[in-house]
Amino acid sequence: MENVITADIAVIGGGAAGITAAIEAKQTAPSLNVIIAERLDRTGKKILVTGSGRCNLTNRNISGGDYHGSLPFVMDIIKKTKNTEEFFRSLGVLCSADEEGRVYPYSKSAASVLSALRLKLKSLDIPEICGFKADNIDKTKSGYTIKAEDGRIIKCRRIIAACGGYASPANGTDGAALKMFREMGIKTAKICPAVAPLRVDPASVKGLKGVRVHGKVSAVSGDRVLKTEEGEIQFTENSISGICVFDLAYLFSEYEGKLSVKADLMPEYSEKQLSDILKEIKSGRNECTLEEFLNGLFVKNLAVFIMKRTLNLPLTEPVSKLKNKDLSKIAETIKNLSFKITGCSSWQNAQVTAGGIHAGEIDVSLCLKKEKGIYFAGEILDTDGKCGGYNLEWAWSSGMWAGRNCALSLHDLT
Ligand SMILES: Cc1cc2nc3c(=O)[nH]c(=O)nc-3n(C[C@H](O)[C@H](O)[C@H](O)COP(=O)(O)OP(=O)(O)OC[C@H]3O[C@@H](n4cnc5c(N)ncnc54)[C@H](O)[C@@H]3O)c2cc1C
Structure with a gap:
């Protein structure tokens, strides 16, 4: 097992937001070395259980009132990033919607969504480093060192933290990552189960x-x-x-x-x-x-x-x-x-986390204000949507937005 891994951008968390962040970062700046570090033995486990295994991946009737929390720019980010159905179509996943506007893959299979995302990671040469539970982040001269519980280390120039929240701990999200950021002095909004x-x-x-x-x-x-x-x-x-x-x-x-x-x-x-x-x-x-x-x-x-x-x-x-x-x-x-x-309800029965990294800590590019190399995406942020595709929409869109902005911040430097 290699103990020190190097990368330009390390995405922590291989869920919906982390995978799209990695794809978008690499597509924005193909010369950058982008990796995903995931604590579980494989990426995208939560995607597989969404929509009762059918993956309700977005909704055709989204508006600002469908989201809660401190982030004021949720709709801006959704509008500025690729349309989710078009994004999936570009990966070979055709979508269809029901009468409530809930969008599913035509296959009605979450596995086909995850498989398309992982095929894209492979084609872009983005390694998925599994079993890596990020435990500590240190700032270095040239970027950051991320230490895992098992002693492995990632040295990188930028971090995108897409580690989710507390809901559904069996899928890798028990709040430990939010605790790590709180210990770094980053403020989080009150945490509570949502969609529960x-x-x-x-x-x-x-x-x-x-x-x-x-x-x-x-x-x-x-x-x-x-x-x-x-x-x-x-x-x-x-x-x-x-x-x-x-x-x-x-x-x-x-x-x-x-x-x-x-x-x-x-x-x-x-x-x-x-x-x-x-x-x-x-x-x-x-x-x-x-x-x-x-x-x-x-x-x-x-x-x-x-x-x-x-x-x-x-x-x-x-x-x-x-x-x-x-x-x-x-x-x-x-x-x-x-x-x-x-x-x-208990976190086991909740689908989403209300609360997370507070809006006051980040700028519109989803970058930490006081540490201009750490970006956030997805449920780890203080926004939660209603049931019906809104939370995955936020995960894909914020992932794309953080991925693009993070890559551009390095691209401008090279
Ligand atoms: C049963 C269920 C059904 C759902 N159905 C839907 C639905 O149909 N439609 C919808 O819109 N939303 C649905 N949701 C909500 C949706 O799945 C989430 O909001 C979304 O997946 C969040 O994506 P994310 O990438 O931000 O976080 P997550 O998907 O939670 O991914 C975070 C990843 O980070 C990893 N991680 C955590 N900590 C670390 C660490 N320290 N180091 C390394 N890796 C770490 C985790 O293992 C995980 O893989 C559902 C949720 C559940 C639980």
Whole structure:
């Protein structure tokens, strides 16, 4: 094993951002020697699990409001870099989009995306140095020394740090790299799981485990509705999830202890319309038990849950016992099912990290302000997007941007 490796540009982290950074750096300045150092035994492991193995690699409806965090120039970078679908087409990966604008490779296989990226690395002669966990960075006269846990050393002129965050530690991202940069005096924004389930008190969802229902979910703090999303809501024994809930999770960090999620299970109808529908249902179901009253609207466990939440009556009683005011209360519960959020999910269940290298530390080229040879790209930075291709879009675009700017900074010197 070679103990000292030299390079012009060393990319730390062989994920989506690191691979595109390396490709773009080499294409910008082909004479430069670019390498990727990856802590796992191979590059791109996380790419393989994205989009449930299908890789939702971007979205056709991206706007600034889809990203959160301190970075003010996310959309500028996305606009200034190559269009992601065109980039992949140039690698031989044709893409197609679903009706929500979510873009996938035509193969619907994340493996084909990773394979195309790795073929490109090979054709550009960019070595992938695996099993290299960067542990320490020292400044030298001519650049930097990166030390790995196993004693190997990379000597380079520039660094692009694309080491991800904390989400999905099985894929190489346990926050150790962010810790390394914090120890170098670099400021990071508050870290929190994003694109993740939200925890609730198990007693508040008793009986709902496994239930899936379409609805609108709103993140609420006090009287303020912070954000509303629509989609399939899923329940476990201690959490609520589903893509629409994932997209509210980033708010937990700011509103910890003061956040509730309110679900509207029949958003197509007003509360008044729903009360009238319930009156109609009652007239045909007077002989049924209360337990059976809503089973034409919802799956059994949810129907029973709503009745228990609303009424103080044994559900063995007949529907004929319901008064008009009870029907109004049931309608209100269906439209305003509220859960207090007690926590965010574990990093194992989170797809993305909110927080990371703070915007105040970097300039628009994604270079560290106080150390003009270290660039950042991807999830390690303080930006996170919603579910639906937005996070990979940021990884590819910021990778290209950092790669290009980093290469140009050396190209100008040579
Ligand atoms: C289950 C799951 C599904 C997802 N699905 C989607 C989706 O369909 N669409 C979407 O847009 N987003 C999705 N995401 C989010 C998306 O995958 C990430 O935001 C994106 O991959 C981040 O890319 P990155 O290159 O910045 O970081 P990462 O992909 O996390 O790559 C960082 C790399 O750096 C390496 N590394 C870390 N520390 C060191 C070190 N000290 N030394 C050397 N190497 C190091 C890691 O091993 C890793 O390979 C999903 C995430 C998960 C977990």
